[in-house]
Amino acid sequence: MVIDKNTVYKVADLARIEIKENEVNHLTQEMNKILAFMEKLNSLDTEGVKPLVYMNEEANVWREDVVKNEISVADGLKNSALHNENFFLVPKIIDK
Numbered sequence: 001m002v003i004d005k006n007t008v009y010k011v012a013d014l015a016r017i018e019i020k021e022n023e024v025n026h027l028t029q030e031m032n033k034i035l036a037f038m039e040k041l042n043s044l045d046t047e048g049v050k051p052l053v054y055m056n057e058e059a060n061v062w063r064e065d066v067v068k069n070e071i072s073v074a075d076g077l078k079n080s081a082l083h084n085e086n087f088f089l090v091p092k093i094i095d096k
Helices: 005-014 021-042 073-077
Strands: none
8 A cells, every 4th residue: 555645635634633735745755654664564474472462561569549648738738829728729711
C-alpha cells in the first residue's frame, strides 16, 4: 500500500487534524516509511513468541489502603492564597 496526498487528507479529516498544504509532502513520506516498517515487521517469523503485554513480567504489588491523618486541615490551608476554615477558595471558571 502506498500513501498519497488524498489519503493524507482523509486521515487528517478522520483524526480532526488540520494540516497545511506545505506539510502534505512530508507527511506522505513519513506515513510511507511507517507502512514500509510495518511490512518489514509482518515478514518476520513470530512463531512461538509470546505477546508482550508489559515490558517486565513483575506482578503488581498492592498495598493495603490505610487512611492516615498525615497533615491537619490548618497546616494544609496555611500556604493557600484564599481559603475559609475548611476549604481552598478558587475563582469561578464556569458560567451558567
